[in-house]
Amino acid sequence: MSSVSSETPTIPLSEALKQTARVTVLGAGAWGTALARLALTNGNQVQIWSRRGPVDLATAVANADMVVSAISMKGVSALAGQLKASKLSASTILVTATKGLDPETTRTPSKIFQDTFPENPIVVLSGPNLSKEIDGGLPAATVVASTDLEASARVQQVYSSETFRIYTSPDPVGAELGGTLKNVIAIAVGVCDGLKLGSNAKAGLITRAIPEMIRVGMHMGAQMETFYGLSGLGDLLATCDGSLSRNYRVGYGLAQGKNLDQILAELGSTAEGVNTTHVLIDIANREGIPIPIARQVHRLLRGVVTPQEAVGGLMERELKPEACDLQAKN
Ligand SMILES: NC(=O)C1=CN([C@@H]2O[C@H](COP(=O)(O)OP(=O)(O)OC[C@H]3O[C@@H](n4cnc5c(N)ncnc54)[C@H](O)[C@@H]3O)[C@@H](O)[C@H]2O)C=CC1
Numbered sequence: 001m002s003s004v005s006s007e008t009p010t011i012p013l014s015e016a017l018k019q020t021a022r023v024t025v026l027g028a029g030a031w032g033t034a035l036a037r038l039a040l041t042n043g044n045q046v047q048i049w050s051r052r053g054p055v056d057l058a059t060a061v062a063n064a065d066m067v068v069s070a071i072s073m074k075g076v077s078a079l080a081g082q083l084k085a086s087k088l089s090a091s092t093i094l095v096t097a098t099k100g101l102d103p104e105t106t107r108t109p110s111k112i113f114q115d116t117f118p119e120n121p122i123v124v125l126s127g128p129n130l131s132k133e134i135d136g137g138l139p140a141a142t143v144v145a146s147t148d149l150e151a152s153a154r155v156q157q158v159y160s161s162e163t164f165r166i167y168t169s170p171d172p173v174g175a176e177l178g179g180t181l182k183n184v185i186a187i188a189v190g191v192c193d194g195l196k197l198g199s200n201a202k203a204g205l206i207t208r209a210i211p212e213m214i215r216v217g218m219h220m221g222a223q224m225e226t227f228y229g230l231s232g233l234g235d236l237l238a239t240c241d242g243s244l245s246r247n248y249r250v251g252y253g254l255a256q257g258k259n260l261d262q263i264l265a266e267l268g269s270t271a272e273g274v275n276t277t278h279v280l281i282d283i284a285n286r287e288g289i290p291i292p293i294a295r296q297v298h299r300l301l302r303g304v305v306t307p308q309e310a311v312g313g314l315m316e317r318e319l320k321p322e323a324c325d326l327q328a329k330n
Pocket residue numbers: 027028029030031032050051070071072073074075076078079097098099100129130131132268269270272
């Protein structure tokens with residue numbers, strides 16, 4: 001387990017507030033707009049690019065010290081290709097804030113950026129960050145994770161403020177997967193609340209989700225302890241808390257008997273957990289990873305079971321000890 005030592009660099013917030021950068025945010029949706037506003041409030045020079053906006057991508061990123069990608073998963077792979085064509089400087093830090101998995105390749109966004117830009121520092125930003133609360137100026141904490149410690153420290157300094165507290169981590173895969181996998185669990189918890197199954201059931205579901213997330217994470221190269229931090233447990237708690245989460249609302253709607261297309265149309269914005277569930281099942285089938293909660297969410301999303309049958313499917317499995325092998329195979 002990596003721990004904070006006396007060697008870990010720290011910096012007073014007042015010093016961090018003096019550090020500014022030229023930041024380009026890609027994506028003008030809920031999260032991109034919130035991240036652009038946070039950077040602007042800190043005195044950075046900020047540009048926001050959107051695929052339907054007036055500025056072309058190459059111009060938007062030309063002089064950026066930092067490019068922050070906050071678009072939906074479905075656009076990440078194509079965007080990385082477009083960025084490559086825009087001849088990004090090798091010193092530009094690429095920050096990814098998307099929480100999803102690529103349906104074609106099962107890669108995470110940071111892996112896509114790393115494969116496309118092997119020379120650039122890649123940083124994952126992930127944590128319990130419901131954009132509506134951040135837009136309302138409420139305090140929040142998050143994680144910036146990278147194997148390039150200098151780059152994550154730079155992002156920490158540029159984004160930290162009195163209302164946005166940022167921790168660094170050396171585990172980008174773990175930070176990214178925490179934020180991604182919790183969306184699947186948020187759908188399950190939305191179902192649990194929609195069916196009014198009570199606090200015991202909800203606590204049981206959230207707690208049992210943690211070893212499930214860790215099993216997937218460890219197969220994909222993440223560190224176990226990251227899942228007990230802000231980007232894992234922290235984001236799980238925020239997203240499973242209620243209606244500010246779109247993924248939770250998907251589950252809640254399904255429990256009320258609405259169909260998925262209707263729910264997604266009503267949401268009008270991205271609920272990544274739906275796509276993530278499908279990709280996760282592909283990964284689990286390929287690697288033999290037991291993911292019982294995600295499997296029931298998958299069956300429910302495909303209309304193979306009713307919400308009540310999904311609950312039964314979880315409760316009626318074979319009996320086992322609580323502490324089970326986190327690297328178990330099916
Ligand atoms: N809203 C939130 O509270 C948070 C969202 N996230 C994550 O951030 C990502 C974006 O979420 P939101 O901004 O909330 O969604 P949104 O639905 O509000 O916006 C999505 C954005 O992605 C852009 N986009 C979609 N496909 C694209 C493509 N092919 N090329 C370029 N741009 C494309 C859209 O134009 C839009 O600007 C998701 O992965 C989400 O899980 C992460 C933390 C908090």
